[in-house]
Amino acid sequence: MEADPDLLRWSSSKPSNNDTNDPRPSQPVTAEESDQALSEESISLLSSEDDSLEGEIYEEEDYEGDDDYVNQNYDDDAVLSRIARKSRRPGFSHGYDDDSVRRVPRRGPLKPVEPTAEFKNLQSEATSAFIDADYDRALDLVKQAIHLNPEIFQAHVLLSEIFLAQGQKRKALYALFTGAHTRRKPEVWLEVANLILERADSDRAAALDDVVYCYSRVIDIDPKRYDVRFERAAINEELGYKGKAIQEYEKILESLPHNTNALRPLAALYIELGEIGKARAHYERCISYYINLNPDEVEDFTWSDVNIYVELFSYEHDYLAGISSLNSLARWLLGRKGDSGWDMVDDDREWDADDYPRRTATPWFVPGQYPLESYGIGLPLELRIKLGIYRLKSGYKDEALFHFHWLEPEDNSPGAKLFDYGDLFREAADSMKDIQLYEDALRFYIPLQHVQDFANTSLFLAMAECYDSCGDTEETERCYLTVAEYDKTNIEARTKLAHFYEKMGMTDQALKFITEAADIGREEVLSRRKPRFGPNIGKLANHFRDIEQEAPGSEDQLAPTESAVSSAVGDNTAAEGSTTIGFIPRSVTSLPGEQRGREIAPLKPDGENVRYLYAKMLELQPYMRQGQQDATGDWLDIAYALLWDFRSNRVFFPLQKKMTFLGYSREAQRKAGRLKSTNLLDELQEISNRIQASMGTPEIDTSSIPNDYHGIDFDSWLDIFLEYALVLSGQGQGDEAYDTLGAAADASIWYHSKPSTLRIYICWFTCALRLKDEDKLSDISRWFMKEYQFVTDAYRLFVTLSRVCGNPQRSLFHSAPSMKFMLRQVKAVDYSLPPDPLSPFKRSPESIYQERASLTTKNAEGEYIPAEEMDVALLVLYGHILYAGNSFTNALNYFFRAYALDPENPAILLSIGLSYISHSLKRQSDNRHYLVMEGLSFMQEYRRIRSQSSILQERQEVEFNFARVWQLLGIGHLAVEGYQKCLKIGEEIETERQKAQNPNTVEGATVGEQRGEACLEDFSRQAAPS
Template sequence: MRLSTASQMFLREEYHEAKKLAVEIIAINAETLEAWTLLATIWKELGRIEYAIFCLMFAAHMRPKHLEMWFNLAEFALEETGDKRSDFLFHAQFAYAAAIRNDTTSVKAHIGKARCYVERGKPTNALKEFHAILDLKPHDMEILEEVAMLCIDMNNVTPAQELYRKSIAYLRGSPDTTSSSFSWTDVDIYLELYGYARQYDEAIKELKSLARWLLGREEESFWDDVTADDREWDASNTRRLAIDAFERDKYPDSSYGPGLPIELRVKLGLYRLHLYSPEYKRHFEFLDPENKTGENRVANNPSLCRKVADAFSDFSLHGSALRFYKPLKEIVEENTASLNIQMGKSFLKEKFEDEAEERFKEAIRLDDSDTEARELLASIYDARGEEKSAFDLVNQVCERKRLQEPEPDLPRPPPERKKRRHRIKLASPSVRMTPEILEAQCHTIKTKLEGMRNGDAEATKMWIAAAQLLTQEFRNVPSFYPSDRSSMARVYGVGDLSLMAARLGAELSDYATDPKNIPENYRDISVSTWLDIFMEYAICLAKRGEQQESYEIVEAASEAIVFCYSREYKFQIHLCWCLCALISSDDHTLLAIARFFLKDYQFTTDAYRVFAALARMNNAPVSWYNSGPTQKFVLRQIKIMDYTLVDEESRKQNFVEKAAYSAVDENGRLIINEDLDISLLMLYGYILSTNNSFQYALNYFLRAYAADPYNPMIHLTLGLTYIHDALKRQIENRQHSILRGLTFILRYYDVRSESQLIEERLEAHYNVARTYHMLGLVHLALPYYWKVLNEGGEDIKEDLTIDAAYNMQTIYMMSGNAEMAQSITREFLVI
């Protein structure tokens, strides 16, 4: 009765009342299957997908032998979860696995489980499951197709090739299977495996053999010996007659060249092209790009024509590529920005600049957001000497990239900085600050500066008010923020575009062309004084908790043309920016801005030390210090450093692209490293260590150790890394790792304990004691703690006495020696 009532409520969309009644039914009898399924449906309508899945899972467990229950659960997790599908893939996989446990012969369950593995990024497990499916359903072409795609994703096509070969051998040996079990589509998929592996000779052999089989000429095996050309698949018999074994009238002409699908013919041509065999020309001519036959084959096969054209372009056969691109342009659906860009590139290579220009303009007309066409068009104008047109295009590229992508230096913009600062509207000359007001504000800035720095509330208030007016006055000067400079500042990425932008900007900007044109003062105030006001004002705003406003002030300074061309001013601005982020505990902005030092002072040891110091001073968690973007950025610096330290052969094997250097000296020349930078290696090792990736960190610490084997800090770091790795739950040889760690710790101690500085000796005693303490070897830790207490005293900059005494108190209390713990407390821990 209750179940019927609940169902009626559900139909009337009284979901909450129906839910209460369903829960009441389950409370009476938890094994009421219908109540669980009804409750699942109710939760679905209420938008609580996770609760619905739990209800279906309970229901399935009540009827474990009924596979449909498990299938319903799996299908719900896959089809009803919307954008949360990935969160419930495991539930679907669990359901299919449960169905398999109850019926190991269920192909549907195995297929579902395999596809869940694929979607969850576990290809090895998926491949094992597909093998199980093929044991139950051998030679199934749909399953083999999924295996082929999976093996391509795994970058290992050998397993799929073997399975296909077995199935093909079976089907060839069985009667009446040609048309029903193996089709041209299957041939195409099978050949993709060989093409992906670049096994072009094998691909050609397999293609010919399978096509011959499907066309009913399997007996003509003598064609396997004709490998130099593809005369077997010519449209006419002219070349075939030169083969003695060929019998002209034994098979119809349609079983030769005309019978080969054009998709496979193009594939055969591509394989010949990769083998640099002129035979490819015969195959591609079947597409008839000039439409000599009147059949308009390009219009019927535009994707094949585009594939051929792109292949020609990849092989630098640009004239041939244009033959196939041109008919595609006449097809409305194919006349895309991408096609015009490819045509333009080919025209450029063939030295037809005017035609290339037209194609790039057409691409821009078809897709206004495109940046590649603008870059290429800019390069044409630049080569012609039309700097203004080239620079305008570069600025358009920068603007579109800014709109399309997040800034690379800010991996995740903070919530309050989602939008870029809009420039303040320039004031008209009639409302500019008068000389009298300007002088009064400058007087306030000078007289209240000391009080502001000392924390005087009234002085701070007056100083900030004056600084706000003065910075506003400065920001309202149009010549300080020209459009060219603001566009240049938004050049994204490195390479030819940024270099072109910098060069063109230098040619077009009066300021960049002649540094003498940059004023040394404004309104009788030096530029350096203006910068000091900006920086002090930004720091004051950060201290007041106005984080966004402080960032805007620093950013305004960074964009001003009187500051941005000075290396010294840029350094001060970014240092202030970091200080504002430190005050605001904004770790991600801090580390993003701190990358400036690593980029502009690349391969400078102090730059890496500054980066590490800023990260250390920050009070926020280490999440942004060891985040993925930071790891990738620092690792990229290491790769760039390593690039020049290896020979050409190693570069080809280990580096995908040429290193991108960014640091320049005062004369604008690139600075290229000549040796390993130990600080950079240690910095990346520390980032990995804080992420508990100790094994990976050891690689970089050991590289630093090889370069400087007597550095006590490297010894200490290596020792702690080995020991922390040994304390992880999964470790192959814990004892061996601990011994290695202690070896480096004691080497560190041997050097540090002999130091003339008492602080370094105390540090050595404490670190060894703390290491033994961490390992639970307190009887070995206590003697070193006692050394700290015995050597400690007054006038020590970094006294570790309290730390050591506290640890000793803990050890003695845990060992039951309360009297000793009290004695240490009274002597060292009572203030």
């Protein structure tokens, strides 16, 4: 049995590529040792907490517990070294001399180990606990089972299902990976791949990467699984890894030459990459093989392959060679391989439908020698149109039109070829338009107006061009107006219309469409604009300096501008210590003075240009905030260049996030990963640093750490990051805005600052609100609840953000991940509070597994902060999440817990009453009358509490909610009475508001009379607060 080193090293690094040919030779080991190593490795994979891939996955931020699952360390190097030592020996010596019999160990996989009785019991109990949704107990039991028999794949599958039920998809995935490594069986890896595909949600690309890894393991085990190779090639192509897909198809063709299933996608990939010669070479090798066989014996090579091969000639504009190849291959497939005399004829009479008149005029033609179906009737229509296009490109117009007429463009009956071959109509028409055969092209364009799939803007634009060239102004205008009416963002149609009306002398109409085209173009530029100079600070600064010099009075204003720069950013140049100034080319000194100054400007130090651009950005900022487009464009250009410079400095983005910012020195850059040791002195310095670290952390002089970059303080840099993201989000560029905020959050100068991080995440959810991105809002809300755990306002923020965005019918508010996350928050409070002061006989029995709080917030000393008391808002929030998911009975559990803590809270009383009433309307309710009465009793208590208030809005709320309950129960007359009371109280509220605004209001005047206008019906205050 061959033990793949990659397989044994899988816990340390998962291969990032898809190459299945490991350049390192595999080491031979015995079957027993290999299986033992794999079993031990599987346990290590499930429990290691090192820098391995699984370690990173199991440290997922949403995962709150189970340290016992990751608290073991397994020495992978020891395993590999033991295997390497044993693999250097050809066999195992049993202490005999050379003349004695030497036993050779049996090779191949061992038989599956029979599971022990203890394993079966643990597996059964774990399965039962999983079915009962007791995931913590199921997790503990299945881990015990895996430690007993790690080679049994079903236990790993159960572990994966438990993680999946807890919402930890990545851990579920790698539990499957771990189980698959225990046995070298292709079926196991294929099952894992299928499970990954079934569980793939929005992140399909990541799932496909994992599937490719599974397929690679299958191919390692069985290189002849060509079906898996096809699947892996297709996935690589979908992921955009075209080079890897090509390699895969090439390998398939090495083992299965002339396989057209691999040849077709390979040719398509080569066409996409522009390597037409390679595609032709592959097809020509395939054709040279098949053409010597009888067409009846060939099933793989079909008309589709002929079409693909002939299409390759069009990319090289070799149309005559394409015609010749098409004719010869068509003859072979139609059974006329030896009838090659037609190659000497300049026309296509060979493909006429009838022998008469053209074929019979050929001297060597013998009527009846071959069936009539082997001539023109047998040629597929797709290849006939391609033959016509090639003839047209070669100058044979009459032959081309003859082929195109087979489409019968005048036939518009229900069974016409138009409805089956619309793409051929379009190809033929486009080819004729390209060589200015406009009238002939219109014969094929016009019928396409009646085919829905082809009646698009490009068709009408092409028709308008043809009509315009034919002088038909009325139809030209109709086609352009059709495009302008149905495509509100089409600039080309409006531009063409403007030219058309200008030519016709209709100036007003021309100006109208010029204005529309300009407005659309401006909107596209604002939404998709790219910085004019990219990250080049020197060119951008030089651009603005040129503008200032060309402006009137620039000589007088130049000095104040420079002084303003100095005052705005200070004179600190600490960040420029490592900046390299390039030499001035000799040719520059010979230029005139003005031009030489412009050439030298970009060679100024980056720090000076940065400070100049920052001052310019502050100057443009008020105009940008007012919405001026030109100022906004310039401001974005400057901000982009400044942030690029900041993000390019690796000092701010160390490889380890725990490192704090220490300055711009060489040592600080080396620690951040920007510089590496290049000589012995650096090595000695590293050794010294390690020794000092082992002796204790030296004191750092905080006063020596700079608080600016290029003379601009870090708070101002953060302002640039945040405002740049806000402006981008306002223009709909969400990805770039999120990327900017992510960079700010990762910068070491703000990563360790809680106030700065808070500002970044506030800006983050503000951008998400502008973009109406519910997924991002949910993620940011979770961050606030983790960083500010047990803070009531964090939970209220989650509720608020869930209400302002998203579809209520499928909102993330009551999604499974949100439900599980909030349940962990409730458990964290439960298990961090002191035990209840109850007598022992009233306490519930202790669980066989240990529960612990999932704490996430730390104080200044780095200690976790436990909850001091139960949060009523958290209980009500989780109850409403369950209520939104129609789990009314479960919601009542948490509403009653909140009720016990705050019995006179009207929101809790209303929630309990609605839960009872809503559950009574379900089909499964066993005692509907009891549930309705319970709900109404809590509603009456809710009315009693609210009635104690003198605020009219609260009285109105009670009437509205009661009217809704009556309507829900089908008691219409009571609902109408409640809505009428609600509207009456609304008038009282409006009257009081008018009195507060105008104390001189005449008593008895109605609201409408006070306003002096008709009273508008306003229902904005009739909605009950949530």
